[in-house]
Amino acid sequence: SSPAPEEKEIIKGQYGRLTDAYGCLGELRLKSGGTSLSFLVLVTGCTSVGRIPEAEIYKITATDFQPLGDEAKEEERLTALRKILNSGVFYFSWPSDGSCFDLTVRAQKQGDDSSEWGNSFFWNQLLHVPLRQHQVRCCDWLLKVICGVVSVRTVYASHKQAKACLISRISCERAGARFHTRGVNDDGHVSNFVETEQVSAQAGPWPPLVQSRGTCANLFPLEVGASEAVSHERGSLLSQEHRMCPWGSVCKCGLG
16 A cells, blocks of 8 residues: 555655656666676656657657666766667657557557567667566556657648657667678567658547568678678578568568
């Protein structure tokens, strides 16, 4: 049961205020020598990119790492991670009252708790794991973020207007720079995989349009000083497995 107001005041008096934040991404655990370091990853800066009927969407602009336990000195890994998180390509949503909108999944999967496909675009899912292991309801306390681009615009046609939202989600299953991460891995995940969702609303939502793209599902061995060769030995099987996706009937287009 929830504590009484008097008990809350007593509990609050036992703690000091460290910082202000808009939300928490989870707990980061690092190994440093023979010790284990833990940090709460906090969103300390964000800007709104627009509102849709179900939620308002924000871009992360600043983050902070609060150490849990002994004070830990700044590490190069934290500096690099902060630089990535603050680069302007990570977004989270704040649902409207009564809404359970999840930015990491497309419209067709909203409210489907049995679906695990949203994990492909749920970039801070590993930061949720330590708190989930302690029976914390992460949906009540932690944010879920995507990497990509979100744009919300008002469009006009004569005297009518509508709201248009474009959401591009980069998969976290096989991420990396284009010339360092290529082809497909043994789990059937291709590099540079992006799901783009277009949603419009005019006196009620219109059916969303979802497009996806990714690298050719073959194995690319990278050899220093030699031209790249394409291996088809395992590629055909992995390509077939990757096409077993949750979109149903799929229309494929090639640029060759």
